[in-house]
Amino acid sequence: MEIKLPRLKAQTIQRQLFIDYWQELHNAKESEKKVAWVSGMSPSELLSAMDFLIIYPMNHSATCGAAGVATVLCEISEQNGYSPDLCGYQRCDIGSALMGEQTLSPVRPPRPDLMLVTSNQQCHQIFKWFENISRIYDVPLIMVDVPFLDDTATKDDELSALKYVKEQLQEFIYFLEGFTKRRYNYDRLQECMAYASAAYDLWYEGLFNAAKNIPSPISTFDLFIHLGPMLYLRSRPEAVDYYRNLKDEVLERVANGQGAVPDEKFRLFLNGMNWMKIPSLAKLCASYNACMVTGIYPLLFTLKGGDISRPVETMAKSAINSLLNRGLQTRINAVENLVRDFAIDGIIAPTIRGCKPISSFQLETMREVERLTGVPNLEFETCMVDTRYHSDAQVEVRIQAFMELLENRAKK
Amino acid sequence: MEETLKRFIAAKQSLYDNLKQWKKASGKKIIGCHPMDIPEEIVHAAGMLPITLMGFDGAITHATRSLQPTIACNILLENLEMCLNGTLDFLDGVIFADVCDTIPILSDIWLRHSHHVLHHLMVMPKHLNSPSSRRRVSEQFLRLKAAIEKQNNKKISDRDLKHSIGVYNQNRRLLKRLCDLRRCKPGLLSASDVSTVVTAGMLMRKEDHNQLVEQLLLELENLPVPTSDMHVKLIVSGSLCGHCDSVLSVIDAQGAYILEDDLYIGSRYFTSLTNEYIDPIEALAQRYVDDIPSPTKFFDANAWANYISNMVIRDKADGIIIVMRKLCEIHADDFPCIQNKLNNGGIPCLMIEIERAGVSEQDKTRIQAFIDMLGVQ
Numbered sequence: 001m002e003i004k005l006p007r008l009k010a011q012t013i014q015r016q017l018f019i020d021y022w023q024e025l026h027n028a029k030e031s032e033k034k035v036a037w038v039s040g041m042s043p044s045e046l047l048s049a050m051d052f053l054i055i056y057p058m059n060h061s062a063t064c065g066a067a068g069v070a071t072v073l074c075e076i077s078e079q080n081g082y083s084p085d086l087c088g089y090q091r092c093d094i095g096s097a098l099m100g101e102q103t104l105s106p107v108r109p110p111r112p113d114l115m116l117v118t119s120n121q122q123c124h125q126i127f128k129w130f131e132n133i134s135r136i137y138d139v140p141l142i143m144v145d146v147p148f149l150d151d152t153a154t155k156d157d158e159l160s161a162l163k164y165v166k167e168q169l170q171e172f173i174y175f176l177e178g179f180t181k182r183r184y185n186y187d188r189l190q191e192c193m194a195y196a197s198a199a200y201d202l203w204y205e206g207l208f209n210a211a212k213n214i215p216s217p218i219s220t221f222d223l224f225i226h227l228g229p230m231l232y233l234r235s236r237p238e239a240v241d242y243y244r245n246l247k248d249e250v251l252e253r254v255a256n257g258q259g260a261v262p263d264e265k266f267r268l269f270l271n272g273m274n275w276m277k278i279p280s281l282a283k284l285c286a287s288y289n290a291c292m293v294t295g296i297y298p299l300l301f302t303l304k305g306g307d308i309s310r311p312v313e314t315m316a317k318s319a320i321n322s323l324l325n326r327g328l329q330t331r332i333n334a335v336e337n338l339v340r341d342f343a344i345d346g347i348i349a350p351t352i353r354g355c356k357p358i359s360s361f362q363l364e365t366m367r368e369v370e371r372l373t374g375v376p377n378l379e380f381e382t383c384m385v386d387t388r389y390h391s392d393a394q395v396e397v398r399i400q401a402f403m404e405l406l407e408n409r410a411k412k
Numbered sequence: 413m414e415e416t417l418k419r420f421i422a423a424k425q426s427l428y429d430n431l432k433q434w435k436k437a438s439g440k441k442i443i444g445c446h447p448m449d450i451p452e453e454i455v456h457a458a459g460m461l462p463i464t465l466m467g468f469d470g471a472i473t474h475a476t477r478s479l480q481p482t483i484a485c486n487i488l489l490e491n492l493e494m495c496l497n498g499t500l501d502f503l504d505g506v507i508f509a510d511v512c513d514t515i516p517i518l519s520d521i522w523l524r525h526s527h528h529v530l531h532h533l534m535v536m537p538k539h540l541n542s543p544s545s546r547r548r549v550s551e552q553f554l555r556l557k558a559a560i561e562k563q564n565n566k567k568i569s570d571r572d573l574k575h576s577i578g579v580y581n582q583n584r585r586l587l588k589r590l591c592d593l594r595r596c597k598p599g600l601l602s603a604s605d606v607s608t609v610v611t612a613g614m615l616m617r618k619e620d621h622n623q624l625v626e627q628l629l630l631e632l633e634n635l636p637v638p639t640s641d642m643h644v645k646l647i648v649s650g651s652l653c654g655h656c657d658s659v660l661s662v663i664d665a666q667g668a669y670i671l672e673d674d675l676y677i678g679s680r681y682f683t684s685l686t687n688e689y690i691d692p693i694e695a696l697a698q699r700y701v702d703d704i705p706s707p708t709k710f711f712d713a714n715a716w717a718n719y720i721s722n723m724v725i726r727d728k729a730d731g732i733i734i735v736m737r738k739l740c741e742i743h744a745d746d747f748p749c750i751q752n753k754l755n756n757g758g759i760p761c762l763m764i765e766i767e768r769a770g771v772s773e774q775d776k777t778r779i780q781a782f783i784d785m786l787g788v789q
Contacts, residue, residue, distance in 0.1 A: 080748055081747055081748035081751045081752075082744070082745075082747075082748055083736075083741075083744035083747070085738065085739055085741070085744060086741060086744055086745065087741075090745075119538045122513065122516060123513060124512055124513050124538070124708075124741060124742050124745075125513060125741050125745060127538055127539070127710055128707075128710075128741070128742065128745030128746065129745070131710060131745075132745065132748065132749070135714075135749065143538065143539040143541060143710060145537050145538040145539055145545060145548075147535045147537075147548075148510055148516045148533075148535050149535075150516055150519055150520055150523075150533045150535070151520045151523055151524075152523065152531060152532070152533060157535075157555075160551060161535075164537075164544055164545075164548055167542075167544035168542065168544055168545070171542050171544065327516070327520045328517065328520035328521065328523075328524065329520070351480050351482065351483065353482060354741075356483055356484075356512075356513035356514050356517070356741065357513055357517075359480060359483050360479060360480075360483055360484065360513070360514050360517040360518075361517055362480070363477060363478050363479065363480065364478050364520075364521055364524070367477075381480075381482060
């Protein structure tokens with residue numbers, strides 16, 4: 001029997017917000033606005049403050065995945081020399097760019113005027129991805145290098161990393177002044193950061209933390225879906241309004257004891273990135289009365305609050321403190337804490353083909369978290385958006401076996 | 413010449429047995445340097461022996477519990493295996509540089525499972541496009557120096573560092589002369605021979621290696637150009653972080669010869685010299701920045717493609733073989749740009765992917781067919 005999971009009403013509002021935003025993007029030329037393609041964890045507020053419209057290529061690839069065109073776009077990039085071992089998001093986005101006006105992308109992103117990439121997800125591939133796209137479109141690419149803080153990093157290393165990132169952000173601001181031929185609008189930057197910070201606080205309390213309730217009013221599917229405004233509208237009041245409404249709706253579910261999954265028996269944690277099968281995975285788990293209540297990924301795309309009167313420093317701190325920018329022990333601690341705080345029964349830990357920053361940590365993290373908490377995990381291989389490297393049948397069998405394991409543990 | 417080559421082969425094949433004996437006899441420390449981009453001169457100046465960790469041929473039974481073989485390349489898995497199975501217990505320390513996505517994670521995993529006294533990850537700038545990023549190179553080299561000094565409880569003087577730079581520069585000059593001989597006297601040295609000589613140098617004192625290479629050069633320079641029907645001239649590029657002996661032996665067997673390369677266990681290791689007349693840390697940093705293009709450094713998107721293409725044109729090579737290690741994302745990401753450049757220049761190019769098992773039978777046939785095709789043209 002097909003499981004239907006209750007949708008939050010906000011999802012319908014978000015759909016319209018996106019239709020409007022993408023219309024704005026497609027009208028950018030007429031309205032004399034510039035378009036920037038930006039990596040997912042970049043301080044896009046720096047660009048919004050100078051009236052750039054933002055596109056996130058990672059999100060674009062996820063959209064292509066949801067629309068069922070990503071695999072073909074990946075094949076296009078492979079025909080042009082890109083290895084199938086590379087990240088699926090990258091291959092998809094590059095395939096779309098190579099197709100130009102003939103792209104299969106459902107949103108047909110307008111070409112960038114400028115690209116910004118940061119390395120705080122510790123992904124060399126994203127640097128290369130953006131480098132390749134900037135070459136295809138022949139546009140400037142700004143790279144902000146965020147040094148990795150491994151398990152041996154000291155306070156001095158943190159301060160040195162912070163200083164370096166601040167210098168680069170300031171260099172970027174000078175570049176923007178030259179590029180736009182306007183003085184940089186620091187007041188507007190603070191305004192953008194205030195909206196982003198307020199949106200984050202509402203998202204964190206109203207959505208992310210709400211999942212601590214038993215039953216959880218939301219699932220990981222909701223966490224991913226409702227990330228959208230945090231990315232695209234983070235510097236605008238619309239994001240604040242959106243998450244305020246969303247928080248009210250979720251709190252209402254909490255008050256009514258309404259769970260995202262009817263008759264929630266098991267609570268699961270997704271230790272991995274957004275990928276095409278989240279909706280079907282959520283439904284599959286729900287068929288076993290299991291709710292994927294939370295995960296690591298959504299925490300990565302947010303601007304934690306800080307001193308908005310010092311915007312460059314706050315953005316630099318946010319960049320170096322991102323979980324993906326930290327070593328193995330920090331990740332183990334983060335997952336352990338979330339597992340305990342959210343009363344998790346099991347962890348789903350996919351190895352995402354081509355995604356080294358997340359997948360490489362997976363085995364060690366899961367083994368250690370299980371040792372510390374006793375919570376078992378399930379591992380399988382999949383891909384971000386390329387259906388050739390995912391087997392629904394295999395995942396179903398693995399999930400079934402995992403749920404049987406959880407059932408048996410519950411009986412003891 | 414054969415006798416001298418045997419000494420290089422012995423050093424390469426013994427892998428770590430010779431080193432353990434040397435350590436016992438000398439009482440000195442040995443530091444494992446994970447490929448690539450480690451400024452070995454700083455380790456050498458501290459009176460320690462830097463060696464390169466270049467994987468091994470044995471069974472992998474431990475490493476895949478920590479790193480997936482569908483995520484990590486064979487070099488990382490093999491080195492981690494040696495860490496976990498105790499092969500590298502004799503080391504006094506390890507140094508990594510975050511040249512790819514997986515090395516920072518490898519470093520943290522290694523830290524959890526080993527007990528080396530010195531464990532250091534160099535966090536190098538991802539790009540070299542700004543004054544701040546270039547300054548960061550010097551900072552990271554100073555940080556490594558400070559970590560070694562703290563561990564040894566002894567300062568590394570500028571004088572010692574300049575001396576080490578001199579020793580390494582001499583090694584680079586000697587190896588460059590060897591490669592020049594390979595180009596000028598085709599048939600005298602095989603591609604595999606050169607790889608053996610360079611590899612051996614990564615597993616012994618540079619002073620000893622310098623003596624051996626000088627000896628070999630003396631013997632070679634006196635030999636006439638052998639008569640051979642080797643007429644296919646190749647450039648070989650890539651194979652980052654490790655050797656590609658399985659590819660080189662096919663090239664040798666097929667009768668082609670290599671004019672120039674930018675292989676890690678090849679010219680990449682020794683092409684650029686360090687300035688011996690300025691502050692030594694600044695000199696090492698300058699070498700890092702100005703070294704031959706590398707996909708580990710984002711300076712100019714087309715730099716590596718232009719470098720490779722220019723090698724083919726300058727040396728009038730017949731074609732180029734690009735060796736890409738499976739799961740090496742930094743190389744895989746640059747390859748389309750390189751391929752376009754070569755295709756636009758009408759330069760015949762063959763890309764071969766290598767993994768743990770070396771080159772596949774199918775790819776051996778492709779290399780042979782490529783060389784045959786070039787020979788006909």
